[in-house]
Amino acid sequence: MMKIPDMVAKVLLTAVVALPAVAFANPATLNHPGRTLAANCFQCHGTDGYGMESLAGESAAEIVEEMLEMKWDTANKDIMNVHAQAYTDEEVALIADYFSKQ
Numbered sequence: 001m002m003k004i005p006d007m008v009a010k011v012l013l014t015a016v017v018a019l020p021a022v023a024f025a026n027p028a029t030l031n032h033p034g035r036t037l038a039a040n041c042f043q044c045h046g047t048d049g050y051g052m053e054s055l056a057g058e059s060a061a062e063i064v065e066e067m068l069e070m071k072w073d074t075a076n077k078d079i080m081n082v083h084a085q086a087y088t089d090e091e092v093a094l095i096a097d098y099f100s101k102q
């Protein structure tokens with residue numbers, strides 16, 4: 001017999017795991033030129049930016065500012081700094097535009 005707290009934990013875990021699966025890309029952005037680039041972010045920020053550390057719905061300007069801040073913080077080698085350094089400013093703008101439209 002499953003204890004109540006175990007059941008609650010399983011339901012919560014299922015909800016968290018299923019969350020990205022129920023979010024769909026905005027159909028208007030399926031052919032967006034930033035989508036393939038943004039796919040590199042999905043594993044940590046959720047499919048199409050829906051998940052923990054959500055990017056979906058943030059303004060493009062906000063995402064660009066944060067990405068460039070992390071890109072030019074070259075002394076810092078955390079995962080996002082290294083990640084941000086791999087993109088040109090134009091690519092960052094495309095990725096940010098994509099997430100802002102989800």
Ligand code: HEC
Nearest residue numbers: 038040041043044045053054063066067078079080083095
């Ligand atoms: C390997 C996991 C990983 C990948 C891949 C990744 N990120 Fe992140 N990102 C993180 C973590 C963890 C944080 C929060 C920690 C921090 O602020 O350093 C973060 C923070 C951010 C932030 C600032 C916080 C926020 O929620 O606004 C932005 C913007 C961001 N990531 C954008 C991106 C973009 C765009 C990509 C793809 C080009 C990407 N990330 C790929 C792990 C990842």
